[in-house]
Amino acid sequence: MKQIFSFGLTAALLLACLTGCGGQAGGAAPGGTAPSGGQTPPASSVPETPAGQGQTPPVSPDPERGVAAGEISREEALAIALDNADVPEGDAYNIKNETDSDNGIPIYDIEFETDYGDYDFEVAMADGRIVGADYEVDEEWLDALDGSPVTAEEAASIVAGKVSGASAADVSVWEESGDGRGRYEGELFLDGMKYEFEIDPQTGKIFDWNADLRD
Numbered sequence: 001m002k003q004i005f006s007f008g009l010t011a012a013l014l015l016a017c018l019t020g021c022g023g024q025a026g027g028a029a030p031g032g033t034a035p036s037g038g039q040t041p042p043a044s045s046v047p048e049t050p051a052g053q054g055q056t057p058p059v060s061p062d063p064e065r066g067v068a069a070g071e072i073s074r075e076e077a078l079a080i081a082l083d084n085a086d087v088p089e090g091d092a093y094n095i096k097n098e099t100d101s102d103n104g105i106p107i108y109d110i111e112f113e114t115d116y117g118d119y120d121f122e123v124a125m126a127d128g129r130i131v132g133a134d135y136e137v138d139e140e141w142l143d144a145l146d147g148s149p150v151t152a153e154e155a156a157s158i159v160a161g162k163v164s165g166a167s168a169a170d171v172s173v174w175e176e177s178g179d180g181r182g183r184y185e186g187e188l189f190l191d192g193m194k195y196e197f198e199i200d201p202q203t204g205k206i207f208d209w210n211a212d213l214r215d
């Protein structure tokens with residue numbers, strides 16, 4: 001009877017010892033929970049990408065085209081157009097001034113209105129040269145505009161003074177009188193440009209003007 005009791009006690013102690021060792025092996029490691037199987041995974045072999053490297057920066061929308069060195073500004077281009085049209089700045093309204101190109105030439109495309117006519121100009125950004133123009137003054141305004149009668153020769157001089165590098169001898173002028181009032185018509189070819197015009201003989205004002213860059 002004592003032998004049986006002693007054997008049973010020994011078996012119970014051995015079982016308790018084995019149970020305690022198994023619980024310690026599967027327990028949590030210091031500082032955190034051990035993964036399944038008791039193994040710590042190896043550190044990743046893929047290097048981290050430093051911030052700001054290997055990344056494509058965001059693309060910003062193209063800003064409005066600025067004025068490059070040597071180019072004229074929008075304000076300067078508008079002043080050139082107003083001066084060429086003989087229009088006071090205060091008379092112009094509904095002004096549009098945008099960048100564009102004509103025959104590969106970067107230009108300011110300028111439009112404005114007055115009480116006596118509508119005006120369109122193309123002014124080269126590089127040097128301020130006028131490479132296109134089109135306007136017509138309402139004839140009922142001619143009598144209200146300041147001026148004095150001019151001859152055909154004087155009309156040619158007026159046109160030459162409007163085009164840089166031109167002389168009166170370059171301008172062809174003839175007189176038309178079919179509408180009762182009479183007018184001078186003419187044309188000028190210079191530096192790849194063609195100019196056509198009509199001038200009021202009573203005031204010397206150009207009331208129809210067209211300038212085109214020829215191909």
